[in-house]
Amino acid sequence: MNNNNADTMLQETDRRTLRGELALIAAVLINSFGVVLMLYSGAGISAISSVPFAFSEVFTKISLGTWTYLFQGLLVLTLMILRKKFVPQYLFSFVVGFAFGEFLDVHELWIGILPQTIPCRILYFILSYLLICFGIALSNRCGLPIIPTDLFPRELSDIIRVGYPKIKIAFDVICLTVTACMTGFLLGHLDGLGIGTILAAFTMGKCIGLIGSWMDKRYTFVTVLTKHLPHQQREKCFNGCTVFISQTQNPCFLIPRRYRGQWKHVSGYHIFFNWIQIKIFFGIS
Numbered sequence: 170m171n172n173n174n175a176d177t178m179l180q181e182t183d184r185r186t187l188r189g190e191l192a193l194i195a196a197v198l199i200n201s202f203g204v205v206l207m208l209y210s211g212a213g214i215s216a217i218s219s220v221p222f223a224f225s226e227v228f229t230k231i232s233l234g235t236w237t238y239l240f241q242g243l244l245v246l247t248l249m250i251l252r253k254k255f256v257p258q259y260l261f262s263f264v265v266g267f268a269f270g271e272f273l274d275v276h277e278l279w280i281g282i283l284p285q286t287i288p289c290r291i292l293y294f295i296l297s298y299l300l301i302c303f304g305i306a307l308s309n310r311c312g313l314p315i316i317p318t319d320l321f322p323r324e325l326s327d328i329i330r331v332g333y334p335k336i337k338i339a340f341d342v343i344c345l346t347v348t349a350c351m352t353g354f355l356l357g358h359l360d361g362l363g364i365g366t367i368l369a370a371f372t373m374g375k376c377i378g379l380i381g382s383w384m385d386k387r388y389t390f391v392t393v394l395t396k397h398l399p400h401q402q403r404e405k406c407f408n409g410c411t412v413f414i415s416q417t418q419n420p421c422f423l424i425p426r427r428y429r430g431q432w433k434h435v436s437g438y439h440i441f442f443n444w445i446q447i448k449i450f451f452g453i454s
Contacts, residue, residue, distance in 0.1 A: 184386070184387055184388055184389045185387060185388050185389070186388075186389050186390070186391055187388050187389070187390050187391075188390070188391065188392070189310075189311040189312035189313050189390040189391060189392035190311075190313065190392055190393070192307050192308070192310070192311035192390055193265065193308060193311045193313045193315065195304075195307060196304045196305075196307045196308035196311065196315065196316070196319075197265060197268055197269050197272060197304075197308075197316065198272065199300050199301075199303060199304035199307070200269065200300070200301055200304035200305065200308070200316065200319070201269050201272035201273050201275075201276055202272075202276050202297075202300065203215070203296075203297045203298075203300035203301035203304060204217075204218045204273060204297070204301065205273060205276040205277055205280050206276075206280065206293050206296065206297035206300070207293070207294060207297035207298065207301070207365065207366075207369075208222070208361070209280050209281075209283065209285075209290075209293060210290045210291075210293035210294040210297060210365065211285075211290050211363065212290070212294040212363045212364060212365025212366065213361060213362050213363025213364065213365045213366030213367070213369075214361045214362075214366060215297075215301055215366070215369055215373075216340075216341035216342070216344045216345050216366060216369060216370040216373070217318040217319070217340075217341065217344060218233075218237065218273075218318070219344050219345055219347075219348040219361055219362065219366065220240055220344050220347050220348055220351075221233060221236035221237040221239070221240045222236075222348065222360075222361045223347070223348040223351040223352050223360070223361060224236040224239075224240070224351070226352060226356065226360050226361065227351060227352070227355050227356065232274050233270075233273055233274065233277065234270035234271055234272075234273040234274035235270065237266070237269065237270040237273055237318075238263070238266045238267045238269070238270040240318070241262075241263060241266035241267075241269075241270070241316070241317035241318055242263055242266075242317070244317040244318065244320070244321040245259045245260070245262060245263050245266075245317050245320075247321070248320070248321060248324050248325070248328075251325070251328050252328065258314045259314065259317075259320070261313075261314040262314035262315060262316070262317050262320050263317060265313075265314060265315060265316050265317075266316050266317045266318070269316050294365045298365070298368075298369055298373070298376075299376075301369075301373065302373055302376040302377050302380055303380055305319050305373075305377050306377045306378075306380040306381040306384060307384070309323055309377075309381060310381065310384055310385070310388075310390055311390050311392070312390045312391070312392040313392055321340065322336045322337045322340045323336075325340070333374070333377075333378065334374035334375050334377070334378050335374070336374075337373065337374030337377065338370065338371060338373075338374040338375075341369070341370035341371075341373065341374070342370055342371075344370075345362065345366060345367070345370055348361060348362060349362060
């Protein structure tokens with residue numbers, strides 16, 4: 170094992186562990202506020218909420234929040250059709266989407282108290298753009314079923330084996346096209362679309378990827394759904410090896426069979442080599 174791999178493993182152990190459940194709750198709150206704030210900025214609504222917004226403007230008796238989880242239900246159904254099987258986790262994602270829709274309605278009730286001067290509206294757009302990017306990146310890593318509008322591009326990327334940023338941008342553009350057609354033909358004018366919406370659609374996927382990479386270097390998430398091995402160990406793949414992450418006060422790398430009975434010491438972490446198989450145990454502080 171070379172020094173680069175050893176350094177990488179040590180970086181893995183330096184990451185802070187956060188609860189995925191709290192991350193999901195934070196993501197729902199952040200994203201719902203970001204969507205409403207972007208719409209309030211006057212620069213246009215976010216692409217992922219543009220289709221429900223268009224329906225709420227055309228069919229005004231149903232709120233934006235209600236149209237949002239109806240749209241999300243359609244996305245969940247589409248994923249199951251593409252998977253060709255029933256996926257229970259997707260149903261929980263729909264429940265999360267329902268909560269997201271309710272929070273949209275809550276934020277709409279109080280957002281009007283904010284000033285609407287031009288400098289403030291520019292600030293609202295920048296802040297909402299960053300909030301949505303951060304919230305999506307956070308939800309993608311929480312380890313739990315997430316909001317269907319965020320889940321759909323992530324799962325579609327896995328199904329058709331295309332990079333997430335490309336899928337995210339394509340999904341946003343399709344949503345904007347549907348919104349433009351609905352409001353243009355049924356209302357006689359484009360509604361909910363602005364320069365901010367177009368900018369977000371073509372750049373948000375990349376921004377989410379950058380924020381996600383930043384998170385991956387600093388944090389790891391655990392949830393009640395995390396598979397636990399004996400002694401609170403979790404297994405994952407690392408550099409082609411089977412890695413068991415163990416919550417111990419004295420982390421070490423353990424090899425099941427001895428290789429000449431030798432130990433090697435790397436930056437305070439003991440590595441015990443086995444010529445048949447390598448199983449690495451390290452602790453999470």
